[in-house]
Amino acid sequence: MIQIDKISKSYKKDKLAVDCLSMEVKSGEIFGFLGPNGAGKTTTIKILTGIISPDQGNVIINGFDMKKDPYKAKASFGYVPDEVTIYPKISGQEWLNFISTVYNVPKGESNKRIAELANQFEMSEVLNNAIGTYSHGMKQKIATMAALLYRPKVLILDEPMRGLDPKASIIFKEMMKEYAKQGNTVFFSTHILEVAEKICDRVAIINNGDLKIVIETSKIREKSDLENLFMELTEK
Structure with missing residues:
Protein backbone atom coordinates (compact mmCIF):
# COMPACT_ATOMS: atom_id res chain seq x y z
CA MET A 1 0.00 0.00 0.00
CA PHE A 77 9.06 -2.23 -2.94
CA GLY A 78 10.38 -3.09 -6.40
CA TYR A 79 11.16 -0.31 -8.86
CA VAL A 80 11.70 -0.20 -12.62
CA PRO A 81 12.72 3.27 -13.92
CA ASP A 82 11.86 4.71 -17.32
CA GLU A 83 15.50 4.44 -18.39
CA VAL A 84 17.08 1.14 -17.32
CA THR A 85 20.78 1.47 -16.54
CA ILE A 86 22.59 -1.76 -15.61
CA TYR A 87 26.28 -2.64 -15.86
CA PRO A 88 26.64 -3.66 -19.53
CA LYS A 89 29.54 -6.12 -19.09
CA ILE A 90 27.83 -8.46 -16.63
CA SER A 91 25.27 -11.06 -17.64
CA GLY A 92 21.58 -11.02 -16.78
CA GLN A 93 22.19 -14.03 -14.54
CA GLU A 94 24.98 -12.23 -12.65
CA TRP A 95 22.77 -9.17 -12.16
CA LEU A 96 19.91 -11.26 -10.76
CA ASN A 97 22.30 -13.17 -8.50
CA PHE A 98 23.58 -9.82 -7.18
CA ILE A 99 20.03 -8.58 -6.49
CA SER A 100 19.26 -11.85 -4.68
CA THR A 101 22.27 -11.29 -2.42
CA VAL A 102 21.37 -7.65 -1.69
CA TYR A 103 17.84 -8.64 -0.66
CA ASN A 104 18.88 -11.79 1.23
CA VAL A 105 17.02 -14.27 -0.97
CA PRO A 106 18.35 -17.78 -0.10
CA LYS A 107 20.42 -19.26 -2.94
CA GLY A 108 18.17 -22.26 -3.56
CA GLU A 109 15.05 -20.09 -3.59
CA SER A 110 16.81 -17.50 -5.74
CA ASN A 111 17.73 -20.06 -8.42
CA LYS A 112 14.15 -21.30 -8.51
CA ARG A 113 12.67 -17.81 -8.80
CA ILE A 114 15.15 -16.73 -11.49
CA ALA A 115 14.30 -19.81 -13.58
CA GLU A 116 10.56 -19.14 -13.20
CA LEU A 117 10.88 -15.47 -14.13
CA ALA A 118 13.20 -16.18 -17.06
CA ASN A 119 10.66 -18.63 -18.41
CA GLN A 120 7.77 -16.20 -17.87
CA PHE A 121 9.59 -13.34 -19.63
CA GLU A 122 11.13 -15.59 -22.30
CA MET A 123 14.69 -14.71 -21.23
CA SER A 124 16.07 -18.19 -20.47
CA GLU A 125 18.17 -18.43 -23.63
CA VAL A 126 19.89 -15.04 -23.15
CA LEU A 127 20.28 -14.99 -19.38
CA ASN A 128 24.02 -15.69 -19.59
CA ASN A 129 24.64 -13.04 -22.26
CA ALA A 130 26.12 -9.66 -21.36
CA ILE A 131 23.47 -7.05 -20.61
CA GLY A 132 25.21 -4.71 -23.05
CA THR A 133 24.02 -6.98 -25.88
CA TYR A 134 20.37 -6.74 -24.80
CA SER A 135 17.75 -4.75 -26.68
CA HIS A 136 15.78 -2.06 -24.86
CA GLY A 137 12.91 -4.48 -24.33
CA MET A 138 15.21 -7.15 -22.91
CA LYS A 139 16.70 -4.62 -20.48
CA GLN A 140 13.17 -3.73 -19.37
CA LYS A 141 12.48 -7.41 -18.79
CA ILE A 142 15.65 -8.06 -16.77
CA ALA A 143 14.97 -4.96 -14.64
CA THR A 144 11.43 -6.16 -13.97
CA MET A 145 12.67 -9.64 -13.12
CA ALA A 146 15.08 -8.08 -10.62
CA ALA A 147 12.25 -6.03 -9.08
CA LEU A 148 10.06 -9.14 -8.70
CA LEU A 149 12.83 -11.46 -7.53
CA TYR A 150 12.58 -10.64 -3.82
CA ARG A 151 8.76 -10.59 -3.96
CA PRO A 152 8.02 -7.05 -2.72
CA LYS A 153 4.45 -6.11 -1.81
Missing part, protein backbone atom coordinates in the same frame (compact mmCIF):
# COMPACT_ATOMS: atom_id res chain seq x y z
CA ILE A 2 1.15 3.53 -0.79
CA GLN A 3 0.10 6.66 1.09
CA ILE A 4 1.06 10.04 -0.34
CA ASP A 5 0.44 13.01 1.93
CA LYS A 6 0.59 16.54 0.51
CA ILE A 7 3.90 16.23 -1.34
CA SER A 8 5.27 19.22 -3.24
CA LYS A 9 8.46 19.69 -5.23
CA SER A 10 9.84 22.65 -7.14
CA TYR A 11 12.93 22.95 -9.32
CA LYS A 12 12.37 26.65 -10.01
CA LYS A 13 11.24 29.35 -7.58
CA ASP A 14 8.06 30.21 -9.44
CA LYS A 15 7.00 26.74 -10.64
CA LEU A 16 5.96 23.59 -8.77
CA ALA A 17 6.72 20.28 -10.49
CA VAL A 18 4.33 18.62 -8.00
CA ASP A 19 1.81 20.70 -6.06
CA CYS A 20 0.49 19.36 -2.73
CA LEU A 21 -0.37 15.91 -4.09
CA SER A 22 -2.23 13.45 -1.86
CA MET A 23 -3.60 10.00 -2.71
CA GLU A 24 -3.67 6.41 -1.50
CA VAL A 25 -3.02 3.26 -3.53
CA LYS A 26 -4.54 0.09 -2.09
CA SER A 27 -3.21 -3.43 -1.72
CA GLY A 28 -4.22 -5.74 -4.59
CA GLU A 29 -4.71 -2.78 -6.92
CA ILE A 30 -3.32 -1.89 -10.34
CA PHE A 31 -3.08 1.89 -10.29
CA GLY A 32 -2.31 3.96 -13.38
CA PHE A 33 -0.61 7.34 -13.07
CA LEU A 34 -1.26 9.44 -16.17
CA GLY A 35 -0.39 12.85 -17.53
CA PRO A 36 1.25 14.62 -20.48
CA ASN A 37 4.99 15.14 -20.73
CA GLY A 38 6.22 17.43 -17.96
CA ALA A 39 3.10 16.90 -15.85
CA GLY A 40 5.03 15.72 -12.78
CA LYS A 41 4.75 11.94 -13.13
CA THR A 42 8.45 11.08 -12.95
CA THR A 43 9.06 13.62 -10.18
CA THR A 44 6.29 12.00 -8.14
CA ILE A 45 7.72 8.54 -8.74
CA LYS A 46 11.22 9.69 -7.74
CA ILE A 47 9.74 11.00 -4.49
CA LEU A 48 7.86 7.73 -3.94
CA THR A 49 11.04 5.73 -4.38
CA GLY A 50 13.19 8.02 -2.24
CA ILE A 51 15.45 9.09 -5.12
CA ILE A 52 14.63 12.73 -4.36
CA SER A 53 13.06 14.33 -1.30
CA PRO A 54 9.91 16.46 -1.44
CA ASP A 55 10.01 20.09 -0.36
CA GLN A 56 7.08 19.23 1.85
CA GLY A 57 4.80 16.28 2.58
CA ASN A 58 5.65 12.62 3.02
CA VAL A 59 5.25 9.10 1.64
CA ILE A 60 4.47 5.88 3.51
CA ILE A 61 4.97 2.54 1.73
CA ASN A 62 3.83 -0.71 3.34
CA GLY A 63 3.62 1.09 6.67
CA PHE A 64 7.18 2.45 6.49
CA ASP A 65 7.70 6.20 6.63
CA MET A 66 10.09 7.31 3.87
CA LYS A 67 11.47 10.12 6.04
CA LYS A 68 11.77 8.24 9.34
CA ASP A 69 12.67 4.78 8.07
CA PRO A 70 13.92 5.11 4.47
CA TYR A 71 15.86 1.83 4.39
CA LYS A 72 12.87 -0.31 5.36
CA ALA A 73 10.59 1.68 3.06
CA LYS A 74 12.93 1.18 0.08
CA ALA A 75 13.43 -2.51 0.85
CA SER A 76 9.67 -3.08 0.73
CA VAL A 154 4.58 -2.98 -3.99
CA LEU A 155 5.84 -2.62 -7.56
CA ILE A 156 6.51 0.88 -8.92
CA LEU A 157 7.01 1.18 -12.68
CA ASP A 158 7.82 4.32 -14.70
CA GLU A 159 6.71 3.89 -18.34
CA PRO A 160 7.31 0.12 -18.20
CA MET A 161 6.05 -0.67 -21.70
CA ARG A 162 7.94 1.99 -23.60
CA GLY A 163 9.89 0.36 -26.41
CA LEU A 164 8.48 -3.12 -25.86
CA ASP A 165 7.33 -5.16 -28.83
CA PRO A 166 3.66 -6.35 -28.87
CA LYS A 167 4.45 -9.79 -27.45
CA ALA A 168 6.57 -8.37 -24.63
CA SER A 169 3.78 -5.88 -23.84
CA ILE A 170 1.27 -8.71 -23.51
CA ILE A 171 3.63 -10.57 -21.15
CA PHE A 172 4.05 -7.39 -19.13
CA LYS A 173 0.31 -6.80 -18.79
CA GLU A 174 -0.33 -10.39 -17.72
CA MET A 175 2.48 -10.13 -15.19
CA MET A 176 0.92 -7.03 -13.62
CA LYS A 177 -2.51 -8.69 -13.42
CA GLU A 178 -1.11 -11.83 -11.78
CA TYR A 179 0.99 -9.80 -9.35
CA ALA A 180 -2.04 -7.78 -8.21
CA LYS A 181 -4.17 -10.94 -7.86
CA GLN A 182 -1.73 -12.11 -5.21
CA GLY A 183 -2.66 -9.10 -3.06
CA ASN A 184 0.23 -6.89 -4.17
CA THR A 185 0.13 -3.31 -5.42
CA VAL A 186 1.16 -2.15 -8.90
CA PHE A 187 1.71 1.58 -9.43
CA PHE A 188 2.74 2.54 -12.94
CA SER A 189 2.92 5.58 -15.16
CA THR A 190 2.12 5.31 -18.85
CA HIS A 191 1.22 7.31 -21.94
CA ILE A 192 -0.73 4.37 -23.36
CA LEU A 193 -4.28 5.24 -22.30
CA GLU A 194 -5.82 2.13 -23.84
CA VAL A 195 -3.65 -0.12 -21.67
CA ALA A 196 -4.42 1.88 -18.54
CA GLU A 197 -8.16 1.72 -19.18
CA LYS A 198 -8.10 -2.04 -19.75
CA ILE A 199 -5.95 -3.24 -16.85
CA CYS A 200 -6.12 -0.58 -14.11
CA ASP A 201 -8.56 -0.67 -11.22
CA ARG A 202 -8.13 3.07 -10.78
CA VAL A 203 -6.22 5.85 -12.50
CA ALA A 204 -4.98 9.27 -11.46
CA ILE A 205 -4.44 12.13 -13.92
CA ILE A 206 -1.90 14.83 -13.17
CA ASN A 207 -1.26 18.02 -15.15
CA ASN A 208 1.23 20.82 -14.44
CA GLY A 209 1.97 19.23 -11.07
CA ASP A 210 -1.66 19.32 -10.02
CA LEU A 211 -3.64 16.13 -9.35
CA LYS A 212 -6.81 16.48 -11.41
CA ILE A 213 -8.69 13.27 -10.58
CA VAL A 214 -8.47 9.80 -9.06
CA ILE A 215 -11.19 7.55 -10.44
CA GLU A 216 -12.16 3.91 -10.95
CA THR A 217 -11.86 2.84 -14.57
CA SER A 218 -15.26 1.12 -14.38
CA LYS A 219 -16.86 4.51 -13.65
CA ILE A 220 -15.10 6.08 -16.63
CA ARG A 221 -16.54 3.43 -18.95
CA GLU A 222 -20.05 4.08 -17.65
CA LYS A 223 -19.98 7.64 -19.03
CA SER A 224 -17.30 7.91 -21.71
CA ASP A 225 -13.74 6.66 -22.10
CA LEU A 226 -10.34 7.46 -20.63
CA GLU A 227 -9.10 9.26 -23.72
CA ASN A 228 -11.90 11.84 -23.58
CA LEU A 229 -11.47 12.32 -19.83
CA PHE A 230 -7.71 12.74 -20.24
CA MET A 231 -8.12 15.38 -22.95
CA GLU A 232 -10.77 17.23 -20.96
CA LEU A 233 -8.51 17.48 -17.90
CA THR A 234 -5.20 18.24 -19.63
CA GLU A 235 -5.92 20.17 -22.84
CA LYS A 236 -5.62 23.55 -21.10
Whole structure:
Protein backbone atom coordinates (compact mmCIF):
# COMPACT_ATOMS: atom_id res chain seq x y z
CA MET A 1 0.00 0.00 0.00
CA ILE A 2 1.15 3.53 -0.79
CA GLN A 3 0.10 6.66 1.09
CA ILE A 4 1.06 10.04 -0.34
CA ASP A 5 0.44 13.01 1.93
CA LYS A 6 0.59 16.54 0.51
CA ILE A 7 3.90 16.23 -1.34
CA SER A 8 5.27 19.22 -3.24
CA LYS A 9 8.46 19.69 -5.23
CA SER A 10 9.84 22.65 -7.14
CA TYR A 11 12.93 22.95 -9.32
CA LYS A 12 12.37 26.65 -10.01
CA LYS A 13 11.24 29.35 -7.58
CA ASP A 14 8.06 30.21 -9.44
CA LYS A 15 7.00 26.74 -10.64
CA LEU A 16 5.96 23.59 -8.77
CA ALA A 17 6.72 20.28 -10.49
CA VAL A 18 4.33 18.62 -8.00
CA ASP A 19 1.81 20.70 -6.06
CA CYS A 20 0.49 19.36 -2.73
CA LEU A 21 -0.37 15.91 -4.09
CA SER A 22 -2.23 13.45 -1.86
CA MET A 23 -3.60 10.00 -2.71
CA GLU A 24 -3.67 6.41 -1.50
CA VAL A 25 -3.02 3.26 -3.53
CA LYS A 26 -4.54 0.09 -2.09
CA SER A 27 -3.21 -3.43 -1.72
CA GLY A 28 -4.22 -5.74 -4.59
CA GLU A 29 -4.71 -2.78 -6.92
CA ILE A 30 -3.32 -1.89 -10.34
CA PHE A 31 -3.08 1.89 -10.29
CA GLY A 32 -2.31 3.96 -13.38
CA PHE A 33 -0.61 7.34 -13.07
CA LEU A 34 -1.26 9.44 -16.17
CA GLY A 35 -0.39 12.85 -17.53
CA PRO A 36 1.25 14.62 -20.48
CA ASN A 37 4.99 15.14 -20.73
CA GLY A 38 6.22 17.43 -17.96
CA ALA A 39 3.10 16.90 -15.85
CA GLY A 40 5.03 15.72 -12.78
CA LYS A 41 4.75 11.94 -13.13
CA THR A 42 8.45 11.08 -12.95
CA THR A 43 9.06 13.62 -10.18
CA THR A 44 6.29 12.00 -8.14
CA ILE A 45 7.72 8.54 -8.74
CA LYS A 46 11.22 9.69 -7.74
CA ILE A 47 9.74 11.00 -4.49
CA LEU A 48 7.86 7.73 -3.94
CA THR A 49 11.04 5.73 -4.38
CA GLY A 50 13.19 8.02 -2.24
CA ILE A 51 15.45 9.09 -5.12
CA ILE A 52 14.63 12.73 -4.36
CA SER A 53 13.06 14.33 -1.30
CA PRO A 54 9.91 16.46 -1.44
CA ASP A 55 10.01 20.09 -0.36
CA GLN A 56 7.08 19.23 1.85
CA GLY A 57 4.80 16.28 2.58
CA ASN A 58 5.65 12.62 3.02
CA VAL A 59 5.25 9.10 1.64
CA ILE A 60 4.47 5.88 3.51
CA ILE A 61 4.97 2.54 1.73
CA ASN A 62 3.83 -0.71 3.34
CA GLY A 63 3.62 1.09 6.67
CA PHE A 64 7.18 2.45 6.49
CA ASP A 65 7.70 6.20 6.63
CA MET A 66 10.09 7.31 3.87
CA LYS A 67 11.47 10.12 6.04
CA LYS A 68 11.77 8.24 9.34
CA ASP A 69 12.67 4.78 8.07
CA PRO A 70 13.92 5.11 4.47
CA TYR A 71 15.86 1.83 4.39
CA LYS A 72 12.87 -0.31 5.36
CA ALA A 73 10.59 1.68 3.06
CA LYS A 74 12.93 1.18 0.08
CA ALA A 75 13.43 -2.51 0.85
CA SER A 76 9.67 -3.08 0.73
CA PHE A 77 9.06 -2.23 -2.94
CA GLY A 78 10.38 -3.09 -6.40
CA TYR A 79 11.16 -0.31 -8.86
CA VAL A 80 11.70 -0.20 -12.62
CA PRO A 81 12.72 3.27 -13.92
CA ASP A 82 11.86 4.71 -17.32
CA GLU A 83 15.50 4.44 -18.39
CA VAL A 84 17.08 1.14 -17.32
CA THR A 85 20.78 1.47 -16.54
CA ILE A 86 22.59 -1.76 -15.61
CA TYR A 87 26.28 -2.64 -15.86
CA PRO A 88 26.64 -3.66 -19.53
CA LYS A 89 29.54 -6.12 -19.09
CA ILE A 90 27.83 -8.46 -16.63
CA SER A 91 25.27 -11.06 -17.64
CA GLY A 92 21.58 -11.02 -16.78
CA GLN A 93 22.19 -14.03 -14.54
CA GLU A 94 24.98 -12.23 -12.65
CA TRP A 95 22.77 -9.17 -12.16
CA LEU A 96 19.91 -11.26 -10.76
CA ASN A 97 22.30 -13.17 -8.50
CA PHE A 98 23.58 -9.82 -7.18
CA ILE A 99 20.03 -8.58 -6.49
CA SER A 100 19.26 -11.85 -4.68
CA THR A 101 22.27 -11.29 -2.42
CA VAL A 102 21.37 -7.65 -1.69
CA TYR A 103 17.84 -8.64 -0.66
CA ASN A 104 18.88 -11.79 1.23
CA VAL A 105 17.02 -14.27 -0.97
CA PRO A 106 18.35 -17.78 -0.10
CA LYS A 107 20.42 -19.26 -2.94
CA GLY A 108 18.17 -22.26 -3.56
CA GLU A 109 15.05 -20.09 -3.59
CA SER A 110 16.81 -17.50 -5.74
CA ASN A 111 17.73 -20.06 -8.42
CA LYS A 112 14.15 -21.30 -8.51
CA ARG A 113 12.67 -17.81 -8.80
CA ILE A 114 15.15 -16.73 -11.49
CA ALA A 115 14.30 -19.81 -13.58
CA GLU A 116 10.56 -19.14 -13.20
CA LEU A 117 10.88 -15.47 -14.13
CA ALA A 118 13.20 -16.18 -17.06
CA ASN A 119 10.66 -18.63 -18.41
CA GLN A 120 7.77 -16.20 -17.87
CA PHE A 121 9.59 -13.34 -19.63
CA GLU A 122 11.13 -15.59 -22.30
CA MET A 123 14.69 -14.71 -21.23
CA SER A 124 16.07 -18.19 -20.47
CA GLU A 125 18.17 -18.43 -23.63
CA VAL A 126 19.89 -15.04 -23.15
CA LEU A 127 20.28 -14.99 -19.38
CA ASN A 128 24.02 -15.69 -19.59
CA ASN A 129 24.64 -13.04 -22.26
CA ALA A 130 26.12 -9.66 -21.36
CA ILE A 131 23.47 -7.05 -20.61
CA GLY A 132 25.21 -4.71 -23.05
CA THR A 133 24.02 -6.98 -25.88
CA TYR A 134 20.37 -6.74 -24.80
CA SER A 135 17.75 -4.75 -26.68
CA HIS A 136 15.78 -2.06 -24.86
CA GLY A 137 12.91 -4.48 -24.33
CA MET A 138 15.21 -7.15 -22.91
CA LYS A 139 16.70 -4.62 -20.48
CA GLN A 140 13.17 -3.73 -19.37
CA LYS A 141 12.48 -7.41 -18.79
CA ILE A 142 15.65 -8.06 -16.77
CA ALA A 143 14.97 -4.96 -14.64
CA THR A 144 11.43 -6.16 -13.97
CA MET A 145 12.67 -9.64 -13.12
CA ALA A 146 15.08 -8.08 -10.62
CA ALA A 147 12.25 -6.03 -9.08
CA LEU A 148 10.06 -9.14 -8.70
CA LEU A 149 12.83 -11.46 -7.53
CA TYR A 150 12.58 -10.64 -3.82
CA ARG A 151 8.76 -10.59 -3.96
CA PRO A 152 8.02 -7.05 -2.72
CA LYS A 153 4.45 -6.11 -1.81
CA VAL A 154 4.58 -2.98 -3.99
CA LEU A 155 5.84 -2.62 -7.56
CA ILE A 156 6.51 0.88 -8.92
CA LEU A 157 7.01 1.18 -12.68
CA ASP A 158 7.82 4.32 -14.70
CA GLU A 159 6.71 3.89 -18.34
CA PRO A 160 7.31 0.12 -18.20
CA MET A 161 6.05 -0.67 -21.70
CA ARG A 162 7.94 1.99 -23.60
CA GLY A 163 9.89 0.36 -26.41
CA LEU A 164 8.48 -3.12 -25.86
CA ASP A 165 7.33 -5.16 -28.83
CA PRO A 166 3.66 -6.35 -28.87
CA LYS A 167 4.45 -9.79 -27.45
CA ALA A 168 6.57 -8.37 -24.63
CA SER A 169 3.78 -5.88 -23.84
CA ILE A 170 1.27 -8.71 -23.51
CA ILE A 171 3.63 -10.57 -21.15
CA PHE A 172 4.05 -7.39 -19.13
CA LYS A 173 0.31 -6.80 -18.79
CA GLU A 174 -0.33 -10.39 -17.72
CA MET A 175 2.48 -10.13 -15.19
CA MET A 176 0.92 -7.03 -13.62
CA LYS A 177 -2.51 -8.69 -13.42
CA GLU A 178 -1.11 -11.83 -11.78
CA TYR A 179 0.99 -9.80 -9.35
CA ALA A 180 -2.04 -7.78 -8.21
CA LYS A 181 -4.17 -10.94 -7.86
CA GLN A 182 -1.73 -12.11 -5.21
CA GLY A 183 -2.66 -9.10 -3.06
CA ASN A 184 0.23 -6.89 -4.17
CA THR A 185 0.13 -3.31 -5.42
CA VAL A 186 1.16 -2.15 -8.90
CA PHE A 187 1.71 1.58 -9.43
CA PHE A 188 2.74 2.54 -12.94
CA SER A 189 2.92 5.58 -15.16
CA THR A 190 2.12 5.31 -18.85
CA HIS A 191 1.22 7.31 -21.94
CA ILE A 192 -0.73 4.37 -23.36
CA LEU A 193 -4.28 5.24 -22.30
CA GLU A 194 -5.82 2.13 -23.84
CA VAL A 195 -3.65 -0.12 -21.67
CA ALA A 196 -4.42 1.88 -18.54
CA GLU A 197 -8.16 1.72 -19.18
CA LYS A 198 -8.10 -2.04 -19.75
CA ILE A 199 -5.95 -3.24 -16.85
CA CYS A 200 -6.12 -0.58 -14.11
CA ASP A 201 -8.56 -0.67 -11.22
CA ARG A 202 -8.13 3.07 -10.78
CA VAL A 203 -6.22 5.85 -12.50
CA ALA A 204 -4.98 9.27 -11.46
CA ILE A 205 -4.44 12.13 -13.92
CA ILE A 206 -1.90 14.83 -13.17
CA ASN A 207 -1.26 18.02 -15.15
CA ASN A 208 1.23 20.82 -14.44
CA GLY A 209 1.97 19.23 -11.07
CA ASP A 210 -1.66 19.32 -10.02
CA LEU A 211 -3.64 16.13 -9.35
CA LYS A 212 -6.81 16.48 -11.41
CA ILE A 213 -8.69 13.27 -10.58
CA VAL A 214 -8.47 9.80 -9.06
CA ILE A 215 -11.19 7.55 -10.44
CA GLU A 216 -12.16 3.91 -10.95
CA THR A 217 -11.86 2.84 -14.57
CA SER A 218 -15.26 1.12 -14.38
CA LYS A 219 -16.86 4.51 -13.65
CA ILE A 220 -15.10 6.08 -16.63
CA ARG A 221 -16.54 3.43 -18.95
CA GLU A 222 -20.05 4.08 -17.65
CA LYS A 223 -19.98 7.64 -19.03
CA SER A 224 -17.30 7.91 -21.71
CA ASP A 225 -13.74 6.66 -22.10
CA LEU A 226 -10.34 7.46 -20.63
CA GLU A 227 -9.10 9.26 -23.72
CA ASN A 228 -11.90 11.84 -23.58
CA LEU A 229 -11.47 12.32 -19.83
CA PHE A 230 -7.71 12.74 -20.24
CA MET A 231 -8.12 15.38 -22.95
CA GLU A 232 -10.77 17.23 -20.96
CA LEU A 233 -8.51 17.48 -17.90
CA THR A 234 -5.20 18.24 -19.63
CA GLU A 235 -5.92 20.17 -22.84
CA LYS A 236 -5.62 23.55 -21.10
